[in-house]
Amino acid sequence: MKMNKLFLFQWLLLLIFTKTSLIFSKPHKIPRLTPLIENIIQDHSNTFSSSTNDLPKEFETYYYKQTLDHFNYGPKSYSTFKQRYIISSKYWGGSNSSSPIFAYLGAESSIDRDPLGVGFLTDFAPQFKALLVYMEHRYYGESTPFKTMEEAVNDEDTRGYFNSAQAIADYAELLLHIKEKYSAKNSPIIVIGGSYGGMLASWFRMKYPHIALGALASSAPILYFDNITPQNGYYSVVSRDFKEASKSCYHTIRKSWAIIDKIASRKSGLSYLSRKFKTCSKLNDPFELKDYLDSMYSVVAQYNSPPSYPVTIVCGGIDGAPEGSHILDRIFAGIVAYRGTSSCYNMNPKPSETGLGWRWQTCRW
Numbered sequence: 545m546k547m548n549k550l551f552l553f554q555w556l557l558l559l560i561f562t563k564t565s566l567i568f569s570k571p572h573k574i575p576r577l578t579p580l581i582e583n584i585i586q587d588h589s590n591t592f593s594s595s596t597n598d599l600p601k602e603f604e605t606y607y608y609k610q611t612l613d614h615f616n617y618g619p620k621s622y623s624t625f626k627q628r629y630i631i632s633s634k635y636w637g638g639s640n641s642s643s644p645i646f647a648y649l650g651a652e653s654s655i656d657r658d659p660l661g662v663g664f665l666t667d668f669a670p671q672f673k674a675l676l677v678y679m680e681h682r683y684y685g686e687s688t689p690f691k692t693m694e695e696a697v698n699d700e701d702t703r704g705y706f707n708s709a710q711a712i713a714d715y716a717e718l719l720l721h722i723k724e725k726y727s728a729k730n731s732p733i734i735v736i737g738g739s740y741g742g743m744l745a746s747w748f749r750m751k752y753p754h755i756a757l758g759a760l761a762s763s764a765p766i767l768y769f770d771n772i773t774p775q776n777g778y779y780s781v782v783s784r785d786f787k788e789a790s791k792s793c794y795h796t797i798r799k800s801w802a803i804i805d806k807i808a809s810r811k812s813g814l815s816y817l818s819r820k821f822k823t824c825s826k827l828n829d830p831f832e833l834k835d836y837l838d839s840m841y842s843v844v845a846q847y848n849s850p851p852s853y854p855v856t857i858v859c860g861g862i863d864g865a866p867e868g869s870h871i872l873d874r875i876f877a878g879i880v881a882y883r884g885t886s887s888c889y890n891m892n893p894k895p896s897e898t899g900l901g902w903r904w905q906t907c908r909w
Contacts, residue, residue, distance in 0.1 A: 598656075599630070599659055599660065602632045602633075602634040603630050603631070603632050603659045603678075604630065604631050604632070604633075605628065605629075605630050606628070606629055606630070606631065607626040607627065607628055607629075607686075608626070608627045608629060608718050608721060609624045609625075609626065610624060610625055610626070610627035610682070610687075610714055610717065610718065611624060611713075611714075611717060612624060612625060612689055612705055613705055613710070614709075614710060614713035614714075614717070615709070615710075615713070620701075623689070625682070625687065625688065625689035626686070626687065627679070627680060627682065627687045627714060627718060628655065628680040628685060628686045628687050629655075629677060629678060629679045629680060629718060629722075630655060630658075630659055630677070630678040631675065631676065631677055631678075631722070632659065632666075632669070632675075632676040633675055633676075633726075634669070634676075635669040635670045635673055635674060635675075635676075636669075636673060636674060636675040636676075637673030639726055639727040639728045639729070639730070639731065641673065642730040642731055642732070643672065643673040643674060643675065643731055644672050644673075644674045644675070644731055644732050644733070644734060644757075645674065645675045645676075645677060645719070645722070645723070645728065645731050645732070645733045645734070646664075646665045646668070646669065646672075646674045646675070646676050646677065646734055646736060647677045647679065647715070647719055647733055647734065647735045647736065647756075648662055648665060648676075648677065648678045648679065648736050648737065648741075649679060649681075649712075649715055649735055649736065649737040649741045649744045649745050649748065650678065650679050650680040650681040650684065650685075650741065651681055651737060651738070651739065651740040651741035651744065652681065652684060652740055652898050652901055652902045652905065653681075653684055653685070653897075653898045654680060654684055654685025654686065654897075655678050655679070655680040655685055656685065658678050659676075659678055662678075662736075662738070664736065664760070664762075665678075665736065675726065675728065675731065677719070677722060679714070679715055679718055679719075681711050681714075681741075681744075682705070682706065682710060682711055682714055683696060683706050683901055684897065684898070684901060689702070689705065690702045693897045693900045693901050694900055697900055697901065697903075697904045703904055706901070706904060706905070707905070708743075708744060708747065708905070711744060712744055712747055712748045712751060712752070715735070715744070715748060716748070716751075716752045716755055719733060719755055719756075720755065732757040732758075733755060733756045733757060734756065734757060734758045734759070734760065735748050735749060735756045735758075735759045735760070736759070736760045736762075737759075737760070737761060737762070737764070738762040738763055738764070739762075739763050739764060739765070740764075740905075741764075742760070742761035742762050742763060742764025742766075743761065743764045743765065743766050745759040745760060745761045745764070746759055746761040746764055746766050747766075778842075779842075781845070782841060782842055782845040782846075785845040785848055785855050786841065786845065786855060786859065789853075789855045789856055789859045790859040790862075790863055792862075792863055793858070793859035793862045793863050793878075796862050796863075796871055796874050796875070797837075797841065797862070797875070799871055800837075800871050800872060800875045801834065803871055803872060804817065804830050804833060804834060804872070805830055807872075808827075808829075808830035814826065814827045814828070814829075814830070817830070817833055817872075820872055820873075820876065821833060821872075821876055821879070821889060821891075822876075822886070822887070822888050822889055823888060823889060823890075823891050824888035824889065824890045824891070824892075825890075825891070825892065827891065832891045832892060833891060835891075836889070836891045837875065837879075840858070840878075840879065840882060840883075841858070844857070844858050844882060854882060857881050857882050858878045858881060858882045859878070860881055861874075861877040861878040861879070861880060861881025861882065862874045862875065862877055862878040862881075864877065864881075865877040
C-alpha cells in the first residue's frame with residue numbers, strides 16, 4: 545500500500561509540472577511592482593468572490609492562534625495573532641487512507657478568492673482524495689497581527705515581523721496543527737503557490753522537507769534577485785511582447801520616453817503634460833506619468849492572454865490614432881483604448897493593502 549502511494553505521488557508530481565498553465569485562473573504578481581500595478585492587479589482579483597462568506601459550503605473557515613515570532617525569545621516573541629485558513633474535506637479520503645493534503649500558500653493578498661481562483665487544487669482533489677488547505681499570509685486579509693497594514697508597516701517594530709521566513713514558519717506550524725487536528729499523521733503534504741506564493745512553496749520544501757513531500761512553484765521567479773538575474777530581464781520580455789504585436793507601436797513607445805522628459809524640462813511643461821494626458825491632479829514630476837505608462841505596459845504584457853489580448857488593445861489605440869498625430873497623442877490613445885474613456889486618469893492612486901505590504905516586502909519602503 546505504501547509503495548502504491550509513493551508511485552501515485554511520483555505521478556502526481558509529474559502531472560503538477562505538466563499542468564502549470566492550467567493552474568491559476570487569476571492574475572499573480574511579480575517581484576517588482578509599482579503601486580499602480582499592485583492596484584490594477586487587485587482590481588482584476590476583485591472579479592472573484594469578495595469574501596469567504598461567498599464560498600460554497602464545502603469550504604470552512606478557521607482561525608489558528610499563531611506565533612508572532614518563530615525565531616527569537618524576547619517578550620514580544622511570545623505574542624500571538626489569529627491566522628485565517630480555509631479547509632475543504634469534500635474529497636478527502638480520510639486519515640486511515642493516508643490521502644494527501646494539498647496546501648495552498650497564500651501570498652500578498654487575502655485568501656478570500658483563492659479557493660475559487662486557484663483551479664489546480666479542486667481539479668485534482670477528487671483523483672487523489674485530497675484534503676484542501678488554503679492558508680493566509682501574515683499581515684494580509686484577516687491574518688493581521690496589528691490593527692491595519694498601514695500602521696504595521698509604518699512602525700519599525702511591527703514591520704520587523706513581516707517577512708517570508710516568518711511566513712513559511714507560520715505555514716509549517718499551522719500544517720502540523722492541521723495534521724494533528726485531522727489525525728492525518730500519514731498524509732503527505734504538497735505545498736502549492738503561484739508567483740511569490742510559488743517562491744514560498746519552493747523555500748518551504750527546502751527548509752521544511754520533513755513536513756512537505758513536494759512543492760509546486762508556478763510562475764515563481766525564485767532567482768529574480770539582484771546580482772543573480774539581470775534586472776532588465778522582465779522588461780526585455782515586456783518589450784518583446786509589444787514588438788511582436790506591432791513594431792510601429794513598439795517604436796512609438798520607445799520614442800515617447802525622451803519626449804516626455806524633454807517637455808517636462810520646459811517651463812510649464814508639467815502643466816502641458818497634465819492637460820495632454822488628462823491627469824486627475826497636476827503632475828509634480830515626469831516620473832508620475834512615466835510610472836503610470838510603465839505600469840500599464842507591464843500589466844498588459846504580463847496578462848496578455850485570450851480572448852482580449854490587452855497588448856493588442858493598447859497597440860490598436862496607438863497605431864489607430866489619426867495619421868499625423870503627435871507621438872504623445874498616440875500614447876494617450878493607447879491609454880484610452882485600454883482604460884476606457886474617462887474624465888481624468890489617476891496617476892497617483894492610493895496604495896491598497898497589497899500595495900502597502902508588497903512595497904515593504906520588496907524593499908521599496
